[in-house]
Amino acid sequence: MKKFTLLFLLSGSAVFAQRTLTIEETVMGGRKYAPTTQTAQQWRKDSKAITYLSADFSTLFEKSAATSWKETTLATKAEFEIALKAKFSNDEFTLRTFPTAINWKSANTFETEVTGKKNSYKVIYDVAAKQIVSTVSYAIEAAHATIASNNNVAWLKGNNIQITDASGKVIEVTNDANAAIVNGSDYVHRQEFGIDRGMWWNEAGTQLAYYRKDETMVGNYPIINWNEREAVNKDIKYPMAGMKSEEVSLVIYDVVSGNKVTIQTGEPKEQYLTMVSWEPTGKHIFIGILNREQNHLKFNKYDAKTGAFVKTLFEEKASTWVEPQHALTFVPNNPNQFIYQTDFYGFNQMYLYNTDGKLLKNLGYKDVVVKELLGFDAKNTKINYLGTANNGLDKQLYQVDIKSGKTVQLTTASGMHMASVSSDGTMILDQYSNVTTPNEISVIDVKSKKATTLVKADNPFTGKVDMPKMELVTITSADGKTPLNGRIIYPANFDANKKYPVMLYVYGGSHAQLVNNRWMGGGGYFDYYMAQQGYVVFTLDSRGSDSRGKKFCDVTHRNLGVNEMADQMKGIDFLKSKAFVDADKIGVFGWSFGGFMTTSLMTSHSDVFKVGVAGGPVIDWKYYEVMYGERYMDTPQENPEGYAKASLLDKAKDLKGRLLVIHGAQDPVVVQQQSMNFIEACIKAGKQVDYFLYPNHEHNVGGKDRIHMYAKIADYFNVHLKK
Structure with missing residues (x-):
């Protein structure tokens, strides 16, 4: 298959090499190097104007067609606080920022929620009168x-x-x-x-x-809190596959x-x-x-x-x-009709029904997967939505006519779009990025197609960090039929005549997509950090991942890991075809389903993968919860062969390389029992394996501890693969 390739150089010439990312920036870099943008932007109702927050979240700005899209101040945190104190004199408010979640109710009023020292409130604020015009109060301890x-x-x-x-x-x-x-x-x-x-x-x-x-019929599952003087057990309800739910x-x-x-x-x-x-x-x-x-x-x-x-x-x-x-999404002013979304016919798309169950219209378009339904136009005759394009690499804005079913694509630039339509339907607020565009925000006239650029972000790394080259590639799946999206990040100061070790970053499970046509290609800062440390960093969205339709996922049924691994090995074959890849130094890292994939690859393809880091891994699907596990695997009673094939407990004996297993000690999603049983299996098989717990974390390791985690992973690869 002809390879789809996009080349992307994030910074200037390597001759004048700048510094690389620090390990701290693998976690904090997203904030530090965020492209210029307009935060919390949206259309102001019943107007040709957009609102957004200042960089310090203290001011609500506006840009309007009436002022040729010049920035003006609409409201400030100080003004909003004064209005709150005037309305609720018996309460106190300490607002850190202007409200970040506002919903415009009219041209001058928006709705938001705030919390004082005594109560919580839903308020409607008039930006022209600078007053709270409507309120609802409820208990401060109220949840949800x-x-x-x-x-x-x-x-x-x-x-x-x-x-x-x-x-x-x-x-x-x-x-x-x-x-x-x-x-x-x-x-x-x-x-x-x-x-x-x-x-x-x-x-x-x-x-x-x-x-x-x-949940009275579901057994208690222990989660230990180690922070107390004497460790405390916090029971959760965790119905495992095949057990009482x-x-x-x-x-x-x-x-x-x-x-x-x-x-x-x-x-x-x-x-x-x-x-x-x-x-x-x-x-x-x-x-x-x-x-x-x-x-x-x-x-x-x-x-x-x-x-x-x-x-x-x-x-x-x-x-x-x-x-x-x-x-359901009901058609406004028509209580007898609704929009139903389903992927049952191949791709998640919209269907118009009446409340008696009669299908009135298929509103789907080509192989577009509906990602977000944005709402109806002013006349309630058309629906705006965000959907996929370019084999899932792009996301575009579409509009479908409810009566005719005709669909029009409203945005065109290749990339990942976040877009919305003004309340009168005449203008589009479009924000997108792709591998060469950090961030661009425009207002587009629907009729004339004329675009007015509001923000065109510069490369945020220029003059600060020398980022490696990245390339998007297409690889054919193991069935020989399906194009798969992949991403290569090349080592810093790449020399095609040298050989480099590889870190495969993998997920592979449903409802996740790691590769797309956005800034940095969807790659994380740790991926780029490892490339700067001298690794070829590779990622492939195998069959089973998101945004490609139902058949793309169905191949995993009752056999989790089998086709996903086969596809990942096609990615490895692709890498091995490159003269600059050291085929004797290939490692793999993944978390959650990616931890399952990492451990599976380390045991099923032990001659290929020399080093692995598996975070929060599923080891045996019979220890995973009912709802997710049984969807893909059925129950252990119904599918004993599939569960046995996917289980890694009896495959511990096949481990050859160095494997680090990381787990959050309070993980309620992939319970620690999964990795503990694997460690026990490795001991019985006489296999050495490394194990590290994060005592105060659940399924994901966050905050400053995440820096510690990435440092540990990088060190593990450097010691056992790079040397």
């Missing part, structure tokens, strides 16, 4: 506050739900004393299936739907009557309730019912008053898995 259209506020106190109504009265919705009964939390089904909330107000704000999760129901609470209705989602109780969506009329609620096997979805309609089942609107069945990810 969800505010209704009539200003009722639902919030969590521990595992129970409280409501502060518009008059300030606090209503106790649930009072379960057993901590294993969890109400209203977004941590249901371990946040798979696009779940990002646990409570939903109807449009009128009179009824609250919420998850009720019963949580039981979830959906309850509707009526604020006026105090009545509760449990939606009749039926048996078995071990099923997944997804895509919860209120009908705009409030008469019905929709739920995606996914079986535990995750291969059969029923999208059901229920009576919100009685909880009774009304009808199944449609079903999806697959031999692999069905993975609902999105709640």
